[in-house]
Amino acid sequence: MKNKLYDSKKIENKIYKLWEKSGYFNPDKLPGKRNKTFTIIMPPPNANGALHFGHALFISLQDMMIRYQRMRGKKTLWLPGADHAGFETQVVYHKKIEKEGRSFWNIPREQLYKEIKKFTLSNKKNMERQLKKLGASCDWSRKKFTLDKDIIEKTQETFKKLYQDGLIYRVQKPIHWCSKHQTTLSDLEIKHEERNDKLYYIKYRIANSKNFIEIATTRPETIPADIAIAVNPKSKWKNFIGKKAINPLTKEEISIIADSSVDLSFGTGALKITPFHDPVDFEIWQKHQKEIEIKHPYSIIDQFGKMNEKAGPKLAGLKINEARQKAIEMLKTNLVKEPENYKHQVAVCYKCGTTIEPRIMMQWFIKMTEKPKSGGNSLRDNAVKAVKSGKIKFIPKRFEKVFFHWMKNLHDWNISRQIVWGIRIPAYQCENCKKWIISKTKPLKCSNCQKTKFIQETDVFDTWFSSGQWPFLSLGYPNKKDFKTFYPTDVMETGWDILFFWVARMIIFGIYRTNNVPFRAVYLHGLVRDKNRQKMSKSKGNVIDPLDIAETYGTDAVRMSLITNAIPGNDPIISEDKIKGYRNFTTKIWNIARFISLKYEPEFKNIKPSLTTKDKNNLKQLKIIQNKITKYMDSYKFHLAAQEIYQYIWHNFADKIIESSKEKLNSENLIDRATAFSVNMKIMTTCLKLLHPFMPFITEEIWQQLQIKNKKLLMIEDWPS
RNA sequence: GGGCGUUUAGCUCAGUGGUAGAGCGCUUCGUUGACAUCGAAGAGGUCGGAGGUUCAAUCCCUCCAACGCCCACCA
Numbered sequence: 001m002k003n004k005l006y007d008s009k010k011i012e013n014k015i016y017k018l019w020e021k022s023g024y025f026n027p028d029k030l031p032g033k034r035n036k037t038f039t040i041i042m043p044p045p046n047a048n049g050a051l052h053f054g055h056a057l058f059i060s061l062q063d064m065m066i067r068y069q070r071m072r073g074k075k076t077l078w079l080p081g082a083d084h085a086g087f088e089t090q091v092v093y094h095k096k097i098e099k100e101g102r103s104f105w106n107i108p109r110e111q112l113y114k115e116i117k118k119f120t121l122s123n124k125k126n127m128e129r130q131l132k133k134l135g136a137s138c139d140w141s142r143k144k145f146t147l148d149k150d151i152i153e154k155t156q157e158t159f160k161k162l163y164q165d166g167l168i169y170r171v172q173k174p175i176h177w178c179s180k181h182q183t184t185l186s187d188l189e190i191k192h193e194e195r196n197d198k199l200y201y202i203k204y205r206i207a208n209s210k211n212f213i214e215i216a217t218t219r220p221e222t223i224p225a226d227i228a229i230a231v232n233p234k235s236k237w238k239n240f241i242g243k244k245a246i247n248p249l250t251k252e253e254i255s256i257i258a259d260s261s262v263d264l265s266f267g268t269g270a271l272k273i274t275p276f277h278d279p280v281d282f283e284i285w286q287k288h289q290k291e292i293e294i295k296h297p298y299s300i301i302d303q304f305g306k307m308n309e310k311a312g313p314k315l316a317g318l319k320i321n322e323a324r325q326k327a328i329e330m331l332k333t334n335l336v337k338e339p340e341n342y343k344h345q346v347a348v349c350y351k352c353g354t355t356i357e358p359r360i361m362m363q364w365f366i367k368m369t370e371k372p373k374s375g376g377n378s379l380r381d382n383a384v385k386a387v388k389s390g391k392i393k394f395i396p397k398r399f400e401k402v403f404f405h406w407m408k409n410l411h412d413w414n415i416s417r418q419i420v421w422g423i424r425i426p427a428y429q430c431e432n433c434k435k436w437i438i439s440k441t442k443p444l445k446c447s448n449c450q451k452t453k454f455i456q457e458t459d460v461f462d463t464w465f466s467s468g469q470w471p472f473l474s475l476g477y478p479n480k481k482d483f484k485t486f487y488p489t490d491v492m493e494t495g496w497d498i499l500f501f502w503v504a505r506m507i508i509f510g511i512y513r514t515n516n517v518p519f520r521a522v523y524l525h526g527l528v529r530d531k532n533r534q535k536m537s538k539s540k541g542n543v544i545d546p547l548d549i550a551e552t553y554g555t556d557a558v559r560m561s562l563i564t565n566a567i568p569g570n571d572p573i574i575s576e577d578k579i580k581g582y583r584n585f586t587t588k589i590w591n592i593a594r595f596i597s598l599k600y601e602p603e604f605k606n607i608k609p610s611l612t613t614k615d616k617n618n619l620k621q622l623k624i625i626q627n628k629i630t631k632y633m634d635s636y637k638f639h640l641a642a643q644e645i646y647q648y649i650w651h652n653f654a655d656k657i658i659e660s661s662k663e664k665l666n667s668e669n670l671i672d673r674a675t676a677f678s679v680n681m682k683i684m685t686t687c688l689k690l691l692h693p694f695m696p697f698i699t700e701e702i703w704q705q706l707q708i709k710n711k712k713l714l715m716i717e718d719w720p721s
Numbered sequence: 722g723g724g725c726g727u728u729u730a731g732c733u734c735a736g737u738g739g740u741a742g743a744g745c746g747c748u749u750c751g752u753u754g755a756c757a758u759c760g761a762a763g764a765g766g767u768c769g770g771a772g773g774u775u776c777a778a779u780c781c782c783u784c785c786a787a788c789g790c791c792c793a794c795c796a
């Protein structure tokens with residue numbers, strides 16, 4: 001500690017290697033008797049780009065928890081991994097290919113898979129390096145990838161079990177379709193955008209009559225696919241029920257039916273029924289199939305969002321928006337009045353913002369609210385029960401409400417994706433009798449008709465289907481010793497933005513497969529924002545690279561600023577100024593250590609310190625502080641723990657205690673000098689321990705330089721108590 | 722349409738049933754003295770508004786306002 005400044009660049013790599021070499025990241029190699037385990041499964045970062053501040057936040061928080069529990073004498077496992085992140089990675093790669101001027105859709109499936117795999121694996125390697133740079137004390141010997149062979153097999157096994165339990169079905173239903181990426185999406189993968197559209201009032205002539213019925217629609221271009229008109233039985237159109245109307249574009253006769261779900265107070269009280277282009281219409285059609293003349297609804301929009309030939313010669317080939325204008329032109333004489341401006345929510349793809357087109361497609365679904373054949377509650381009810389009973393606790397607690405609210409409105413989950421990057425749905429269809437056989441490999445013959453020709457399902461799983469099984473799969477469910485030792489895990493630390501995507505699914509599948517909760521606590525952090533409360537994004541140009549800034553100010557400073565600003569469930573606000581402030585703190589700590597060490601004299605060894613009342617009070621106060629910090633740590637108030645130790649070290653220890661010890665340190669009396677030194681030393685070593693989970697590098701480096709008997713690594717020292 | 726959250730010092734935010742805290746910024750002073758990436762001293766807030774519970778409310782309850790977020794198949 002000769003230099004005035006702490007040189008993080010020189011020290012961090014060295015210290016990380018020291019830790020790695022010790023083997024203590026691995027719970028099996030930790031010294032001493034450790035009866036209690038403490039486990040965190042790392043949310044596997046998506047292997048499709050560099051780490052950002054969100055990653056740095058969760059690494060800091062989880063590493064802090066792990067380091068704390070390790071020092072508390074627990075057998076700690078922090079299991080790292082990486083996620084192939086199916087759709088998201090394919091979207092990233094899609095963009096890359098477009099940039100290169102290649103045509104995404106012309107690449108054969110196998111080649112595309114290979115390319116994305118190469119891309120992902122190289123990202124994954126890079127990511128691991130970055131995690132180490134941030135000081136992650138996770139057990140690399142246990143790292144897992146969502147596309148490891150055993151993970152894939154077990155994921156498919158869960159699918160099979162669900163199928164046998166009657167919880168999987170394949171059916172033609174309305175789904176969300178992204179025409180940019182050519183796949184269906186789950187309810188969660190769409191967001192709603194406010195749009196200003198027009199509400200058109202259009203009259204349909206009643207067959208063999210001079211009367212008209214009027215409907216209101218925002219989508220006149222879908223009129224060629226109308227198969228009926230539904231009216232509220234209390235509306236003024238009630239006399240037309242059972243008659244036929246003329247589709248103004250196709251001139252076909254369509255049935256007029258009654259349905260009370262048609263809102264009287266909206267539009268005209270009559271609704272055109274276009275089952276293949278609107279989920280509500282689909283439902284109404286299903287209810288009234290018998291009364292409707294046209295038996296087979298059809299689609300007039302293709303997968304690319306263009307009108308197909310069934311839309312009629314004038315509309316075919318047009319994009320939806322163009323078709324809308326054209327249709328209105330064609331319908332001029334049927335317009336009842338000027339269209340109204342209409343503000344409403346439109347579903348768009350959460351990744352690319354493309355308007356979601358409702359389509360009717362064959363997809364695989366999971367029943368969330370029905371009981372499995374093998375008995376027990378529905379997937380949903382079990383998950384709700386686990387949280388209600390307190391088996392799983394949310395921090396902060398208010399997210400339990402959010403969780404219940406979501407669970408209450410849960411629909412069946414579409415898990416098919418028409419992409420290549422993912423785990424293939426293990427299903428084969430007999431070409432002859434069309435029976436589906438759930439199997440990882442091609443079946444020998446059809447169990448129904450004995451024929452031997454099959455078509456393999458090309459869809460892959462929604463990525464969250466496999467991620468949702470991560471805690472027990474990554475621990476080697478069901479037979480591995482790790483699963484038996486470390487499951488259920490202790491804390492799931494992740495962002496609240498993936499509460500539904502991930503946390504809810506982990507609870508659901510964890511209970512379904514293991515009969516036990518996957519974790520006892522869910523700690524939710526927020527989204528890292530800049531000092532203007534803005535989300536960091538490339539397009540805004542406000543992205544701070546955590547590794548760049550760690551290079552400048554030291555990883556410890558970055559970690560400390562993240563943890564002190566991370567209030568559970570709130571968005572932490574990070575700015576360079578804040579990080580700079582904690583860099584200054586590292587300098588302070590460094591100089592505290594320097595100062596204390598400089599005052600060491602070899603003769604002190606033979607002196608018994610004689611503590612003054614003031615010394616005793618200082619040590620007593622230290623004890624109070626350390627207890628307070630421990631209490632904060634145990635109640636998930638990490639930001640308070642961090643702020644407490646920061647305040648104490650700088651404004652109590654350095655500003656007051658050390659300052660006032662100077663007089664004695666310079667005294668003629670050896671005992672006075674030795675006493676002052678030993679008190680300072682005692683406080684400092686305690687502080688280093690208390691600070692270690694937050695700022696592991698500098699504390700370990702100082703620890704290594706101190707003259708201490710029977711010195712171990714600071715990372716496995718006992719937490720002060 | 723449902724639900725959730727926020728409102729505290731110039732800025733960004735902590736916090737607590739008992740006459741308010743931090744960081745940054747600001748003012749004044751101080752460097753051969755561990756640290757100027759520092760130290761000392763200081764200015765600055767009727768804790769969004771109204772009512773209620775209480776001996777006591779910034780904190781609990783009710784209502785209101787502003788802002789933000791999530792969920793949702795009303796054309």
